Each structure stands twice: as C-alpha cells, then as structure tokens.
Amino acid sequence: MIRPWSSEQPSKAALLSILAISHRFMMDSGVEWSIRGLDSLDPEEAITPSHRLQLAFRYKIEKWVFRAVNDIFDRQAGRKQLRSITNEDIENMGVRTFVLIAKDIETVQASRISVVVNAPIAYHSPHCSLNQQRERDCAHAWRDYWRTIVPQMLLAADQPTPLQDLAAFLRHTEIRHVENACKLQILSQFEQAGVLTIEPTVRKHVASSIWDLYQQGYM
Numbered sequence: 001m002i003r004p005w006s007s008e009q010p011s012k013a014a015l016l017s018i019l020a021i022s023h024r025f026m027m028d029s030g031v032e033w034s035i036r037g038l039d040s041l042d043p044e045e046a047i048t049p050s051h052r053l054q055l056a057f058r059y060k061i062e063k064w065v066f067r068a069v070n071d072i073f074d075r076q077a078g079r080k081q082l083r084s085i086t087n088e089d090i091e092n093m094g095v096r097t098f099v100l101i102a103k104d105i106e107t108v109q110a111s112r113i114s115v116v117v118n119a120p121i122a123y124h125s126p127h128c129s130l131n132q133q134r135e136r137d138c139a140h141a142w143r144d145y146w147r148t149i150v151p152q153m154l155l156a157a158d159q160p161t162p163l164q165d166l167a168a169f170l171r172h173t174e175i176r177h178v179e180n181a182c183k184l185q186i187l188s189q190f191e192q193a194g195v196l197t198i199e200p201t202v203r204k205h206v207a208s209s210i211w212d213l214y215q216q217g218y219m
C-alpha cells in the first residue's frame, strides 16, 4: 500500500501512480505532493527532462515546462546539445516541442558565434588616448585577447561559459597591455548591446511558446 504520509522516500513509480490518480480525481494536494516528491528524487532516479515535459502536458503542470526546457539546455552544454536529444526524448516531448527547442538552441549557438567573431569596439580612457602608441597597443591587445581566449570560453565543447557570465569574468581578469579603465568602458558599452542576456530570455521564451501551443491543443 502506498502511504504518502510515511516518512520513507516513495519510489518514482509510486509517485507517478499517485500523480496520475490525484490528477484523475482532481485532488490538488495529492498532485502537489507527488510533484514535490518527483522533484526531490535522487539524480539517478530523477525523471528525464523529456519525460518531465510529457508529464507537464499530461497533467497540466506549467512550472515543469520551464524546468524541463532549462534542463534540456543545460544537460549537454556546448556543441553536443542537439545531438544529445534522443529519439525517445522526441517521442516524449512531441515533434513540435522538439522543433521549438532545436530552433532556440540554434539561436543561442548563433549568438555565441557572433560574440566570438565580433570583438566589441575598443574605447579608450583619456589617459590611454594621450599617447597614440599606447592606444594602438591597447586596442591591439584587446582584439588579440578576444580572438584567442574568448572562443575557447564560449565555444568549448564541454561546459562553455554562459554568455551572461562573460562580462563579469572579463571585468575581473587582467588583460595584458589593456588598460583597466579602457576595458571597463568597453564592457559597459558591450553589455548594453543585450546579446549577453539572450540565453535566459530564449529559455523563457521557448518555455512559454511550448505552453501556449499546449494550451491551444497542439501537444
């Protein structure tokens, strides 16, 4: 017998049954209880992101859509993202959801590449600009740093630096031959371009598009 009130951790199968039954008989507290239980399973037993999406559609659990999308984006960072989605995942989440996620993973990847390719324009402090040679060296060192270090960070095959962490990292990193005042000015201009915050925005956007489609009955 399943006893939700027992202190022992119930199994995933038990939680899934309770979720199904509670949903069927509209017992909200049972639904909430099993959601909490499923969310706190050990990592090796935890439900996969695509299974979570499937359950989100089946039982109308909106908050799980965002969580699942986040997990899919995080699961295999870097260049493996799309390849890491299996046929079983696609079956679970549905083709429309997969297409939305795939497009947005592409968007994020394209943004990373565009940041790598386009070094932010160098601005120079009044002190740096006093001496033309110094300013040239500073600009050169900045471009050089961008060309050599930033690709390794943003396009790493495993665990690339999130775009939104790049500016903070650079702010705290000393770059040889680049004046700190110049660097800070460059970074504050660069941050205003908005490309660095694209990833969280895209994740939220894809989760809400998926939920909209679901509500229109497409899932």
Ligand SMILES: [Zn+2]
Pocket (backbone or CB within 6 Å): 123, 124, 125, 128, 129, 134, 135, 138, 139, 178, 179, 182
């Ligand atoms: Zn400078």
